[in-house]
Amino acid sequence: MLQQTQVARVLEKFAPFVARFPSPAALAAASEDEVLAAWQGLGYYRRARLLQAAAVRIVEVHGGVVPSDLESLAALPGVGRYTAGAIASIVFGVRTPIVDGNVSRVLQRVGAKAGASNDAAVSSWTWERARQYAFAADDVGVANEALMEFGGTICTPAAPRCGACPIAHLCQAHARGQVAQIPAPKIRSPRSEVVMVCVRVTRDDGAVLLEQRPARGLWASMYQPPTVALTIEPAKGITPARAAKGITPARAAKLVAIACKCKKVGELEVITSHRVVRFVVFEAQLRGEFPAAKQLTSPSRVFVSQAKLREFALSNAAKRVLALAAK
Numbered sequence: 001m002l003q004q005t006q007v008a009r010v011l012e013k014f015a016p017f018v019a020r021f022p023s024p025a026a027l028a029a030a031s032e033d034e035v036l037a038a039w040q041g042l043g044y045y046r047r048a049r050l051l052q053a054a055a056v057r058i059v060e061v062h063g064g065v066v067p068s069d070l071e072s073l074a075a076l077p078g079v080g081r082y083t084a085g086a087i088a089s090i091v092f093g094v095r096t097p098i099v100d101g102n103v104s105r106v107l108q109r110v111g112a113k114a115g116a117s118n119d120a121a122v123s124s125w126t127w128e129r130a131r132q133y134a135f136a137a138d139d140v141g142v143a144n145e146a147l148m149e150f151g152g153t154i155c156t157p158a159a160p161r162c163g164a165c166p167i168a169h170l171c172q173a174h175a176r177g178q179v180a181q182i183p184a185p186k187i188r189s190p191r192s193e194v195v196m197v198c199v200r201v202t203r204d205d206g207a208v209l210l211e212q213r214p215a216r217g218l219w220a221s222m223y224q225p226p227t228v229a230l231t232i233e234p235a236k237g238i239t240p241a242r243a244a245k246g247i248t249p250a251r252a253a254k255l256v257a258i259a260c261k262c263k264k265v266g267e268l269e270v271i272t273s274h275r276v277v278r279f280v281v282f283e284a285q286l287r288g289e290f291p292a293a294k295q296l297t298s299p300s301r302v303f304v305s306q307a308k309l310r311e312f313a314l315s316n317a318a319k320r321v322l323a324l325a326a327k
């Protein structure tokens with residue numbers, strides 16, 4: 001939960017999640033909808049799916065008990081080198097390194113290793129340094145946690161507290177006056193731009209029409225108001241701004257296959273790890289037209305009452321769209 005999500009938000013969600021799924025077996029037996037609903041508010045729902053897939057493997061291969069060896073941990077869905085090393089060393093005391101952003105920054109600065117932490121050569125240098133550190137430690141779990149904590153509290157990215165640093169005398173970046181340059185900014189590929197048209201359809205009684213997204217890709221299997229992504233072809237002059245501009249209410253209704261009148265309520269932008277998604281939001285209010293409301297439902301589209309909305313896994317983007325349309 002803590003990967004990419006703030007501690008304060010995780011603190012609200014962790015206890016209810018663990019109370020609801022107290023063991024790998026309980027998590028493995030739950031439906032994906034239940035798990036995603038319990039994950040709501042944490043974002044990056046792929047982690048929830050992978051956590052459940054890991055629980056299934058733990059039940060099927062390891063008798064419901066989390067394995068302690070690095071190889072079995074690394075074979076669990078969603079568990080990479082860092083997570084396997086963290087669980088193995090901190091929980092089970094296995095002598096193995098872990099490298100996260102904090103560890104990488106500290107080791108690079110102490111060794112004056114220039115470059116971005118996600119550069120392949122820098123990364124392999126850092127893992128080797130972390131391995132030497134893990135093998136020199138008395139208690140590898142405590143040592144690994146200490147290094148991460150040190151990076152989070154003393155050797156911070158923008159304002160490291162070198163004056164209060166207990167290992168300043170060992171730090172080569174400090175000695176050479178290179179602290180501000182190490183590490184270099186991460187290498188990032190540019191985000192792609194996406195335009196989505198969506199219509200919030202509300203019944204007289206306040207129920208809203210939701211549909212489930214495809215099982216793969218962005219916000220997989222999550223619920224949203226009827227939405228369609230537009231084709232963007234900059235080479236043919238169809239830029240995101242141009243695509244979004246040409247959407248009339250009638251066109252929006254046609255695109256999302258909603259046979260009712262709607263009006264535009266605004267636009268909003270959502271930035272994900274790999275995309276910038278611009279939503280063009282419309283709203284349709286059905287007044288006493290319950291037969292018409294029935295025609296809008298299908299196996300993948302259902303009207304959901306306000307009271308039941310919490311039981312449906314909505315991405316933060318879908319929640320923002322619903323809130324904008326409700327205004």
Ligand code: SF4
Nearest residue numbers: 155162165168171174
């Ligand atoms: S001296 Fe400064 S840059 Fe070097 S390890 Fe300490 S806090 Fe980090």
